[in-house]
Amino acid sequence: MRIFLRSLIARLALAAVLPVAAVSFALAGAGNAEAQQMPPGAKQPSEFPRVKLTVGMFVVDAAVAANDPDREQGLMYRTQLAPNEGMLFVFNENAVHCFWMKNTLIPLSIAFIRADGTITDVDEMQAETTNNHCPRNNGVYALEMSKGWFQSKGIKPGMKIQGLPQPQ
Incomplete structure (x- = not known):
């Protein structure tokens, strides 16, 4: 049961971190929007x-x-x-x-x-x-x-x- 709980907690932590990481990545790219739009x-x-x-x-x-x-x-x-x-x-x-x-x-x-x-x-x-x-x-x-x-x-x-x- 202890291993199951650790695994569940690890999965929940990862699930919480992934959306934050995706938003952070998107925002980091937004700072370069001007450079990206230059032909x-x-x-x-x-x-x-x-x-x-x-x-x-x-x-x-x-x-x-x-x-x-x-x-x-x-x-x-x-x-x-x-x-x-x-x-x-x-x-x-x-x-x-x-x-x-x-x-x-x-x-x-x-x-x-x-x-x-x-x-x-x-x-x-x-x-x-x-x-x-x-x-x-x-x-x-x-x-x-x-x-x-x-x-x-x-x-x-x-x-x-x-x-x-x-x-x-």
Whole structure:
């Protein structure tokens, strides 16, 4: 009887542990969901160069997309951004640069910026859409942040962004 009870207790303990282990395994995999969603050849978020920008009294930690492949990928496939994290797009020409949100999983706000750092336009963009978002003015930079970031910080056209890298 004692052996039977030990065996029964061992089986019950194992039955209690297996679901916990399965949930733990599933949760551990969820932490890598962003990496798993990136298609082969896509740049991981940590692989983009970064720059600290100042907008009013706020500091932005921005990944920099300054070449065609990086600008094409942008924030595609990302599932989240830190509170003051964004992506700065740097262009080699002063022009109207339009954006869309194909394969971009999170809604974003975008500020279009002149070479001198002046914000010319701010727009809100819905996730996974192909609507064009174009500024009314020429510019050299665009800064994408989580949707509503500029409005919540009181950042508007006419304000300047400091710390912008020079276009190449």
